[in-house]
Amino acid sequence: MRYSILSLLSQAVRGNTGWKPVWREAELKPAYDVVIVGGGGHGLATAYYLAREHGITNVAVLEKGYLGSGNVGRNTTIVRSNYLLPGNIPFYEWSMKLWEGLEQDINYNAMVSQRGVLNLYHSDAQRDAYARRGNAMRMHGVDAELLDREQVRALAPNLDYDNARFPIQGGLLQRRGGTVRHDAVAWGYARAADQRGVDIVQNCEVTGIRIEAGRIVGVDTAKGFVRAGKVGLACAGNSSRVAALAGLRLPIESHVLQAFVSESVKPLVHQVITFGAGHFYISQSDKGGLVFGGDIDGYNSYAWRGNLPTVEDVCESGMALMPMIGRLRLLRSWGGLMDMSMDGSPIIDKTPVGGLYLNAGWCYGGFKATPASGWCFAHTIARDAPHALNAAFRLDRFATGHLIDEKGAGAQPNLH
């Protein structure tokens, strides 16, 4: 059923009884051409683009929990393509382009909101680093503006401009950046993939990966064995565990990242703003909640929950940046599992196992990547070769030295 104001009206008069499920509760078939492990944004997008771009529709997406239970359902919804390094910019810009056409493409309102992403700087060195980044973006045809203090004040008047420990000097603005309603991305892709014949199976954890003569044959799941011509892993925070089922060790650690939402208030924060002198970034959801976050908790964890010192650190930074939020109440906090790669950049590549493909290492930045990640992963799986856009996201780059280390933090995930 196509969504539109008309369908809404016609359903309204029927008491909303005619709506179809957004996706079928599919029965698991014995075999598929492609099995995607992981029903998050990337897995679902991959399935959708396999069908749409490559005509491969005999596809299953296996999700161990409920659809979107992973990071796609718990991230701070920021989308941007303001990257620094050549390996990253074209990929994330492609993602931005796909976001811009997504809703019409999948006929689902994911509330893509290009409200602008503003990264503040507080020192000359930081300004020059942002200039370097902004110029790199412009070289790739990506929009970027370097603002001075007064231009920032004009955009975001109620930050601390008077009494700050680290005074705001200006910011790097990407106007096309913004936010997207996280859950809607999972549901929208699920619906669009489902309509093209993809089977989406929830509560179906993959517990084994069967390999014969160096080639994939299928996966064991909570619902039995499934034969598969090809298998794509898109398990984010759980990547290492799933890869281990195929005997692979990855350059990845799993860390918890927390996020926070305040009680909802009338419009107050109009862009996505990141603090340059501490770990804090914030935007306001359409419901009115201030959605904010900061640094990862800093140690390996699969516990899906955060610690108190990090909450305090985030709120100290928040108060340092915008003391107007002091009386607003933090309503809820939660955590997700980051697949932190060793250079802070992702991996979309083939693996040593024939027919097994890996999509991982997204750290805290993979939501914005969802469309391009799915698009490139679909290509890599369909053609058994990476697309130019994900050519840099190789698994062997750590051995060859072709690292993509935006922060220059080195081989220590909790510093990225």
Next chain:
Amino acid sequence: MRIECCHCGVRGHEEFAYLGDATVVRPAAVDPGSPIDDATRARWAQYTYVRDNPAGPHRELWQHVWGCRAWLVVTRDTRTHAILKVEPARDLALARTADEA
């Protein structure tokens, strides 16, 4: 979390700095004369970048950086954060490198 430093007692984990996996084995030093071959490079790349990243007990390096600055090997369950054991890294290292000394 609360971590029991072998020397200072139980402290909030924010007094500690996290480095990560303590089980990765550092390859032997390569003698300066000989050139570095692919095998050596691969061994070091594994050591520097590749991790088990287990869900369950995990031996990891922490430093009591805001306290006595001792490096510690903490065995911690990454699913529950339960801390199973804390050992002074230096003692383990001394045992490990006894021969080198």
Next chain:
Amino acid sequence: MIDRTRSLAFMFDGRRYQGYPGDTLASALLANGVHLVGRSFKYHRPRGILTAGPEEPNALVELREGARREPNTRATVAELYDGLAATSQNRWPSLRFDLMAVSSLIAPVLSAGFYYKTFMWPASFWEKVYEPLIRRAAGLGRASGQSDPDAYEKAFLHCDVLVVGGGAAGLAAALAAGRAGARVVLCEEDFELGGRLLAENRTVGNRTGAGWAAYVAAELAALPEVRILKRTSVLATYDHGTYAALERVSDHLGEPPPYQPRQRLWRIIAKHCVLASGAIERPLVFGDNDRPGVMLASAVRTYLNRYAVAPGRRAVVFATCADGARTVADLARCGVSVEAVVDPRAEVPPPMKAAARAAGARLISGGAVRRALGSLRVRGVEVRTADGAIERIPCDLVCVCGGWNPSLHLASHLGARPVWSERLAAFVPASLPPGMAVAGAANGELGLGDALAAGARAGLAAAADCGRAGQSLDIPDVEPEETGVTPLWRVRASRGKSFVDLPNDVTDDDVALAGHEGFRSVEHLKRYTTLGMATDQGKTSNVNGLALMAEFTAKSIPQAGTTTFRPPYTGIAIGALAGHHRGKDFKPTRLPPSHRWAQQAGAVFVESGLWLRAQWFPRPGETDWLESVNREVGAVRTRVGICDVSTLGKIDLQGPDAAEFLDRLYVNGFKSLPAGRARYGLMLRDDGFVLDDGTVSRLGDGRYILTTTTANAARVLQHMEFCHQWLWPHLDVQFSSVSEQWAQFSVAGPRSRDVLRKVVDHQYDISNAAFPTMAAAELTVLGGLPARLFRISYSGELAYEIAIPAGYGEALWHGIMEAGSAFDIAPYGTEALGVMRIEKGHVAGNEINGQTTARDLGLGRMLSARKDYIGRVMSERPALLAPDRPTLVGLKPIDREACLRAGAHFVGAGAEPTAANDQGYMTSVAFSPTLGHWIGLGLLAAGPRRHGEHIRAWDPVRNGDVAVEVCDPIFYDPAGERLRA
């Protein structure tokens, strides 16, 4: 519990009212006959007061005014104070007449998730039209938008036993543990101890419930190791016995008294915790159950018994559990006429029958309220009787009780899922966090006697486990009570909207629709309908919601399960989580030894890390910073200048294996470094990229002094400790930071030796012959003060770094300024320092950025081939040896007037600025007064082979596009004669 001797004036929506000490805003409004308090989120339906506690979903107001305005404040927990001012939210133009309420008319279109299905055309309209509309309609209260004027505080609290909740169970637990001598902290969210005891008309032993609570409170207050924190909500459970609690120190006052914070965040570290947080009553789901005047029965009893307020005159009681009887009795006793008691149970239990009879109320057994009548306030109810007849019963108060949900949030914050209890028709805690016990209603022990006993048991056990054995309490006897419940999840065939989640306007139809569209998991239900996502986090709605979903999907309730419990248990001001650390106190400030002097000299300061450093020293008449900086550079190049470089990391290294240790740490060798000499050194990370650079000086007594960059001081020390303790424990070396011990000044310029001669005590020969470049010595200055002198030049001039114990720093600084006055010595700041290092082509933070190798920085020759060192193997990876890697060069504008900017990217002369043509970027720039034009350092592909080539420095974000000439990075005195002079 209300003090009628004194009255308090307050305002709501601009009208003045009176209340009394002990009131909440809610009880005071009810006492004044105000039942309409707010408007709902989506349909803007009129809303009143449902509860008497923190679970309140409806009665949200803007409390206080101006910068202190607090949106979404629950009237049911806001303590009344004289002059309190509150405003209703989310309505326009007024609360009684809200135009936005038209949205109810198109309610069917606004079904759950409607926005996912429309607003897509045209795409550009989203940001411009649809989203602004939605955002303005959504949101509840208005933030002040002004900086929070109040102070907050954080503190640590250690104890044996943390008791959460000061009701019957909590008081018993605290008493048992306290008497045993344990260190007890009792946190009670309310401003009075007692919990339900304050709200129920019952006795404990020979005392009233409230009386018993007061008596226990008094004894607890007298126990030295017991600490009672009222107005303190325990918000979260964290790992290993850590709890977060918020004390509302001053919220019950107009504004905080002097020296008091508004709120205090306690980080409680407890060996044991007794969770005695009670239970929250469930409302019932029937038509228009959101009308002002529909109230939880437990809340009605609270208002009657605790606040002496009758929330209505004519009540209907709609009950599915034992509290119905208690409610009817209390109403009757307080002179509220009970029009009817509606009990869905065919077989109504005797106590209920008796109560109804006693109250002269009509009992409708097997019946149900299918709709509440009225709009701004209930006027009556429509009841379906057992035989299906529909009757209207006029009333102005509907008391609903659907059973109790234990407040088990804190037991589930670490992930434990609660289990379903058929007996209670509620979820109860199952597996608990280590060290936690649950007692009382929080554990489903609803009966007062059970709660008291359970609390006492838990308190005693916790204390005993902390080595404080005590005697068990003798529990005063209480009359037994019936606590059964027959759940009724919704009234079928209701009329009007049946709300499940009031604040987010989620109805039973929305739940059905969600199930219908495949959002069947409770987590999907929550996200699709937003059930349980409002300010109350579904405290009164979650269980009803998931029960309905179970019904619609033919699952059992335990199969449906609960959503995830997350901190905080109730909303907490973000300011409280920041505490002292805001504004200038966000982070501590490090001050170098010359700070006071620099302040008096009117220096301009700059933050570098935590340090505050002098950036330049303007002189009278100088109009812009460049003028001052040029003068400072000029002074150093022609005469002499002084700069405080104490912020460098300094590490004292000793022990027999010190040289070996250094050899492994740095890429270059140190075994050959003789005493009395210094050497430049470079360190890599294990991954082969540059970590830091600095100097190593070997002093007479064989010890080494390492310097690190200001930025990396901490990281380098940590790295060395790692190497020493984990990699090479057998090396006999000891080291410690002496960054704080030593003030260090750079004295630079052709006349620096002349100046130092007057400062260094005469017995020391610092002539060029005796003390050449890279010499290092311990000596005395100013007639006997210990000092260290290094002939190290960053500026490229004849220069020294002189170190002295920090306390003498000011004295030495004055001494040098005095000695230098003859040569017109000039203090210089970080800007001039930077200019001169660029003129000399020294790399710094902009180049050592974690992305560069030694070779990239033109330092490849330092990589020793005679030894192994950290990072060696990984630095030899193919990609890092590629000949076309961006490598350090110098750059000059072709047009000498042109200004350079760091961050500009390089492209070939004629080439287009495209990704394909990106050849590197400018890392550092400065105006060189020495050369009279701007200069820069940069990383350029194959740079060293391109000296002399002309390229573009492209900087579109600052509208810059400058033709530059590639040159050697050393702009000034490449041969280095000046520093050897």
Next chain:
Amino acid sequence: MPDPAQVSVSALDATTGHSDHGGPGAGVTASEIPGAGLATLTARKGQRGRLADAVRSAFGCDLPDRPKQVLGRGIAFVWSAPDQWLAHTPAMPAGGMEPYLRERLTTLASIVDQSHGRTLLRIGGPRSRDTLAKGVPIDLHPRAFQPGDAAVTVAAHIPVHLWQIDASPTFVFAVPRSLAQSFWHWLQASAAEYGLDLAEK
């Protein structure tokens, strides 16, 4: 030679007088301890035992192997890390800390003067524990922390080395010199509600 005590300046701006406060009398007293000698003492590899003997014979006290402060003749040793102590003399020995200690302990330990690297503060008074709890994360309750106990920790983002010298209670805080002013500022803010008395230096 100038009198070093005269030449040396405090890292703190104002540490005397009576800072305004909420409560009546002074709940907290604080003062700087000027002119003390401080040095880091780190045992050479394998020399811990012989170092302890040398300390015993030179100063008549046992080097603590746990976070404690022990008093010897004219000196105190405060544990600061495994095999490492902060030696503390009330006044700077003539010739400075390093020669003074090396003379007695020879090469059994590496010795590093820190006399100017730390600002020493004496903090006491009936409400001192309540005040310190606003930043110091460790348990200073008499059941957990006694005279003679020491700790290295971080208070209000500032690294501190502290030990208790009497049960009244009185604590000594060793704060990195560059951060002393910030620490002082935090202390004043935290003690304000109880009243802070700044004893004469």
